[in-house]
Amino acid sequence: MTDYLDHPLATAVPERPAATDVEIVSATGRAAMERFIRLPFDLHRDDPLWVPPLLMERRAALSPKGNPFFRHADAAFWIARRQGRDVGRISAQIDRLAGAGTGHFGMLAAVDDAAVVAALTETAERWLRARAVGRVLGPFNLSINEETGLLVDGFDTPPMLMMGHDRPHLGPLLERAGYTKAKDVLAYLTDDPELPAGIKAILDRPLPPNVRVRRLRMADYRREVGTLTDIFNDAWSGNWGFVPLTPDEVDHMARQMKPLIDERLVWFAEVDGEPAAFAVCLPNLNEAIHDLNGRLLPVGWAKLLWRLKVSGVRSARVPLMGVRRKHAGSMMGSLLAFLIMAAIRREAAALGLHRIEMSWVLEDNRPMRRIAEAVGGRAYKTYRIYGKAL
Numbered sequence: 371m372t373d374y375l376d377h378p379l380a381t382a383v384p385e386r387p388a389a390t391d392v393e394i395v396s397a398t399g400r401a402a403m404e405r406f407i408r409l410p411f412d413l414h415r416d417d418p419l420w421v422p423p424l425l426m427e428r429r430a431a432l433s434p435k436g437n438p439f440f441r442h443a444d445a446a447f448w449i450a451r452r453q454g455r456d457v458g459r460i461s462a463q464i465d466r467l468a469g470a471g472t473g474h475f476g477m478l479a480a481v482d483d484a485a486v487v488a489a490l491t492e493t494a495e496r497w498l499r500a501r502a503v504g505r506v507l508g509p510f511n512l513s514i515n516e517e518t519g520l521l522v523d524g525f526d527t528p529p530m531l532m533m534g535h536d537r538p539h540l541g542p543l544l545e546r547a548g549y550t551k552a553k554d555v556l557a558y559l560t561d562d563p564e565l566p567a568g569i570k571a572i573l574d575r576p577l578p579p580n581v582r583v584r585r586l587r588m589a590d591y592r593r594e595v596g597t598l599t600d601i602f603n604d605a606w607s608g609n610w611g612f613v614p615l616t617p618d619e620v621d622h623m624a625r626q627m628k629p630l631i632d633e634r635l636v637w638f639a640e641v642d643g644e645p646a647a648f649a650v651c652l653p654n655l656n657e658a659i660h661d662l663n664g665r666l667l668p669v670g671w672a673k674l675l676w677r678l679k680v681s682g683v684r685s686a687r688v689p690l691m692g693v694r695r696k697h698a699g700s701m702m703g704s705l706l707a708f709l710i711m712a713a714i715r716r717e718a719a720a721l722g723l724h725r726i727e728m729s730w731v732l733e734d735n736r737p738m739r740r741i742a743e744a745v746g747g748r749a750y751k752t753y754r755i756y757g758k759a760l
């Protein structure tokens with residue numbers, strides 16, 4: 371049985387905002403955290419595009435025993451109530467790997483009411499300010515390496531796995547609470563298995579003799595995950611907001627991804643025998659669980675396995691991709707990215723995966739955006755990271 375976070379610091383600051391009928395309560399203890407997890411189920415009950423997350427996964431993600439994020443971070447969670455009803459939630463986090471002086475908020479969900487959002491953000495801000503935080507960014511659920519940003523464009527399609535889906539009113543209400551855009555991240559979608567002619571012409575040329583492209587070696591899975599993490603931490607180290615994946619998080623990620631991993635959809639490119647680029651494509655789990663209402667029992671497991679292994683899903687997401695910094699921005703770096711994306715597109719089409727999301731991409735990461743667009747991707751969703759000086 372999962373033990374929920376019962377953070378002793380969550381009650382160390384006043385929790386009732388002034389001059390409103392909104393009550394803020396700490397989500398400490400098993401029953402309160404269960405309410406915290408289930409609150410979006412009520413808020414999104416009339417949204418056909420929202421995908422209820424698996425409850426067992428959410429419980430593990432918010433448990434210090436289930437998520438290694440808590441080994442380098444502190445967090446607190448709150449629920450907003452009005453007239454006996456839960457009407458919103460928020461978290462506040464301090465990630466010690468993210469740099470001093472900046473804190474995060476996340477897990478935001480609320481009814482369309484400015485007073486509720488203001489009460490939630492004020493509570494998170496007080497908690498952060500009491501810990502010498504001078505600026506807050508978010509939403510991060512819970513880390514920048516997990517769900518990132520608030521959906522501000524692209525509400526007309528359901529989210530892919532490990533991507534958020536928010537109500538349109540949340541962005542404007544955050545802005546009324548004093549938050550402004552810090553950065554946008556984009557999701558690109560491709561739905562044509564054929565690569566553009568220009569890219570095909572590049573890939574039809576003979577490969578340089580020192581370049582090799584290969585699939586994941588499933589028999590050496592743990593070592594392969596370590597290799598892609600090493601590339602990821604190098605490739606992303608210069609990016610805005612970068613937080614490295616820790617060894618514990620790598621182990622956790624390896625276990626989480628393994629049931630979804632198909633070695634035909636994970637590719638590496640090597641230069642002079644050194645792994646230099648990679649991409650991971652995962653079947654879109656959301657497509658398989660959208661009608662399970664968060665539950666795998668009593669028959670959810672059977673439905674999930676049937677859809678993933680037999681009837682299949684038709685969409686997928688590339689959540690991880692990277693090219694080592696020494697190749698980034700060069701002709702070689704672009705070639706490596708095109709090679710692995712072409713391999714994934716080819717194998718995905720053979721598996722019946724016709725819609726592939728590449729996400730997320732920083733709005734000012736021009737090299738990655740050019741690659742996504744060159745292979746036929748179009749930016750179809752925008753997620754916003756908000757900031758506020760405390």
